[in-house]
Amino acid sequence: MIRQIQKLLPKKSGKRVALTCLLLKKSFKFRGLKKLPIIFRFKFSKALLGSFLALYLLGYQPTLAIPPIKQNLARAEQFSQTQDIQTTKLEFPFALPHPGYLTTSYSSWHPGVDIAAGLGMPIKPIAPGKVIETSYGFWGLGHFVVIEHEQSFRSTYGHMGRIFVKAGDTVSAFSTLGEVGMTGRTSGPHTHLEITKNDKYVDPKTILPEIPNWSKFASGKNAPQGSAN
Known part of the structure; x- marks a missing residue:
């Protein structure tokens, strides 16, 4: 799929897509766990970002505190x-x-x-x-x-x-x-x-x-x- 997209894009843009995919693969390696499918990584990141945004809008900005x-x-x-x-x-x-x-x-x-x-x-x-x-x-x-x-x-x-x-x-x-x-x-x-x-x-x-x-x-x-x- 990625290679098909690269063919449709100019040469410079195609290289950027390949580089971005390579960085994503490296950044989502977890110790002791297998790499998650890209769709789950995207959904997880989106849900996490949405949760922090909701907390911020409600006035709940978490910071470190003493137990x-x-x-x-x-x-x-x-x-x-x-x-x-x-x-x-x-x-x-x-x-x-x-x-x-x-x-x-x-x-x-x-x-x-x-x-x-x-x-x-x-x-x-x-x-x-x-x-x-x-x-x-x-x-x-x-x-x-x-x-x-x-x-x-x-x-x-x-x-x-x-x-x-x-x-x-x-x-x-x-x-x-x-x-x-x-x-x-x-x-x-x-x-x-x-x-x-x-x-x-x-x-x-x-x-x-x-x-x-x-x-x-x-x-x-x-x-x-x-x-x-």
Whole structure:
């Protein structure tokens, strides 16, 4: 087939076709595997390219990230203490990043709270500040944003679906950081929120407005009007 095409083309073009085919044959040799038929190689490459393009358009740009176990151990060593904050000393009020339910509380091995919400819900900063880090990854917190606030506070928002800010941006309480997602190690859409002060973890529930507890609503107790039991 290739030789027939070469005969129909000018001499220079025919040489290019032969050279291209030779390079394709060499580039698709796999260790321990037989060479795949050209049609399967083409379909595989096309499918792989399409998958990466779809992920990019959806805002899921994968990069290398620390696996969750190593990530938790590193954090445990770096931040070995928590800090109690007296809300009366705060110069500004904190707000919830979005409406939702508390599904996982703060603990020594879970230095934050999980707030379940609908996929794609806008995420707001808990207070005005400056974006100091944005990261995209498959492991651990997935896509996350870190905000630096006054009084040496920092807040981290994990498992985001899309990120709308970049490092260096100044954000207000009305800014949208991104959307609730399911990136990283998660089984459902939610925001993993961590708060630190002077590099020491703080239980977010001690300084945030009350977060409705999912277990109460799941059992049908104190369910708000219009909610599903």
